[in-house]
Amino acid sequence: MKSLTSLLVLFLVCCTHVATARDTPAIYGYQVVHTYPHDTGVYTEGFFYLNGYFYESTGNVGASSIRKVDIKTGKVLQTADLPPPDYGEGIVAWKNRLIQLTWQSQHGFIYDLKTFKKLGQFDYRGEGWALTANDKHIYMSDGSATLRVLDPETLKQTGKIDVTASGSPVINLNELEWVKGEIYANVWLTHSIVRIDPATGKVVGVINLTGLGPKPGETLDPSNDVLNGIAYDAAHDRLFVTGKRWPLIYEIKLTLPAATVPTSK
DSSP states (O other): OOOOOOHHHHHHHTTTTTOOOOOOEEEEEEEEEEEEEEOOTTOEEEEEEEETTEEEEESTTSSSEEEEEHHHHHHHHEEEEEOOOOOOOEEEEEETTTEEEEESSSEEEEEEEEOOEEEEEEOOOOOOOOOOOOHHSSEEEOSSSSEEEEEEOOEEEEEEEEEEEETTTTOOOEEEETTEEEEEEEESSSSSEEEEEETBBBBEEEEOTTSOOOTTTTTTTTTTSSEEEEETTTTTTEEEETTTSEEEEEEEEEEGGGGGGGOOO
């Protein structure tokens, strides 16, 4: 996996300021609205909300699975294991199916959304990182600065989105979520979520989540137990984020960039 771009390093260093240059993404903060329990044994790779439940895909060979989780209690209501040698990655729901990627096996799996019965398999080149969807397309990340556009029925690639911020490619795009016409993407090994305009590929905002989650040393492997997981409840406008082996899922609200906050007279 690749290292961070200098652009995102700059975002992390300067995250409290909003640059004035044209096309420079605005940087948003956050407020925690509520917290929910999260299994600290789960190495989160895929995450979404649907009809009152969280769905999660876990990683690592021999520990990969898909699961349906009760939001309030964190209880696993349903699960299906992914046996070795596959390493589970991103998931998405499409109609009555649940679709799952694997990291380096160059194939994914299709399940019945209700029963988790495996229905089939599909192939792709390269690595699989994450999935999300709107009402027309499925979007896939592979760790690069390019998102693949997939046909939801055939799961074949039909297009691509090259993601840039201020003209520079943004690599390490990881877990994805479709939110109000934008694609939100975790940037692996950072505290940042980028907000991507799918029509242009431009990053129109960066959410700085510094300070969220467990402190260094409070997880099993701090260097890898990082922010990864975005879910959105469109019906109630709720945004959730979590991380690998984190003890909590956070419902958050975004705070406006400093330059756009109204000042009193």
